[in-house]
Every structure is written in C-alpha cells, then in structure tokens.
Amino acid sequence: MMRSPQVDVPFEVRHHCWFCGEPCNLQFDYHALPHTSHPSLAVPACKECVELAKQTPLTSIYECRVAVKDALMKRYAKHLAIGLNWTEEELQQADFTCKTLQSFQRSAWFMYEVARDRVNFPGWLLVLNGVPLEDHTPETGFAFDGVNYSSLFVAIEHVSKAMALDKDFVAAIVAITGKQRFAYAIRLARLHIAADKATKRQVIRELTEDHALAN
Ligand SMILES: [Zn+2]
Structure with missing residues (x-):
C-alpha cells in the first residue's frame, strides 16, 4: 500500500508519538476513505500506539486517537489507579515490609506518571505540507x-x-x-x-x- 504523507512535526516533539508522546521511530499511516474528513496522512507513533491504532482506524484520525487513548487507559488501569489511591508522599512514607511491596514502592509512582502522561498527551495540530487540517478541535462525541x-x-x-x-x-x-x-x-x-x-x-x-x- 502507498505511504501517506507525513504531517508536519514541531521541532520540540520530533521523534515523539503523536498519540502518547513517548519517544518513537515509527509512523502510523491513516488511509482516508471517501467519507473521512481529512486526506490520508501519517503521524509519528510508538510501536504500541501503531498496533492499537491499526485495530481501530474508525472514520478519522481523531476518532482513532480517542480509541487509542481508551485502549491505553484500559491496559494501564492498574498503573493509573496508583495515582487515585496514593499521593507521592504517602507512597514514599508507606511502611512496606514485604519485598514485593518494597519494589512496588520504588517503581509505582514512576509507572503512574508515565501512564498518566501518555493518556493526557494532547498531540499537536495536524498540518500537512504547511496547510493546517480544517478540523482543529474535532468534536468526537457521538449520539x-x-x-x-x-x-x-x-x-x-x-x-x-x-x-x-x-x-x-x-x-x-x-x-x-x-x-x-x-x-x-x-x-x-x-x-x-x-x-x-x-x-x-x-x-x-x-x-x-x-x-x-x-x-
Ligand atoms: Zn504512543
């Protein structure tokens, strides 16, 4: 299949995934169908997001992104829950005696922050060859x-x-x-x-x- 043109990538986020902000060296090709609101395009993406995005292209790259975020949220629900159940200080001060929990204590906040930042990463405005896509803040709600x-x-x-x-x-x-x-x-x-x-x-x-x- 033909490669799609890559969107313009701001300097400060070059080599970062458009979906989740993680460093990356792949791209996700979105092949527009007749009813897609934008032309075919490619965005830089990490391996995990490419896999997720391929499963649910839906009807626009924006809807695809909602699905990717949703899948990330489900996959990292346990990591995200750490931030709901603890503050960083509480976690540091917690008196864990068993070895498993001690290793949890060391890595938990970091895992939470990574998952949180990936889910929250806003991406950047999509611009193809200097021309911004019309749909800047797409309404992805659906009735x-x-x-x-x-x-x-x-x-x-x-x-x-x-x-x-x-x-x-x-x-x-x-x-x-x-x-x-x-x-x-x-x-x-x-x-x-x-x-x-x-x-x-x-x-x-x-x-x-x-x-x-x-x-
Ligand atoms: Zn990603």
Missing part, C-alpha cells in the same frame, strides 16, 4: 439511539456488548460506511451475528468494493 457517547469508539463498544456483536467486525464496517450510517452498520453486523471469520472478511471486502464503486 446514537438517543444516547450520547463520548466517542464513536465507545458507542461501538457499548452497542456491540449490549447486542452481543463482534466489536471488531462492527468497527470494520463503520470504517467503510461512515458513522452517519451507524444504524445500517449495526444491522449488517446483526445479520452476520453467527458468521465465521472468512464470511465476515468477505462482507468487508464486498462492502469496500461497493463503496469504491459508489464514489
């Missing part, structure tokens, strides 16, 4: 069936769970149909609720071809 979700990703998770659908399959369909046709995507996923992996892949392929023809 479906009268419920406001914080993001399309959260909506997919919630609805898939509630209807016992394959979340990845739903996300793949939505990436092609766009979120405007979310209800259709859900219907399609329900139709194939018992389908095996090969059939689902076939559905995605046909959907991709239909969309290529329609546009």
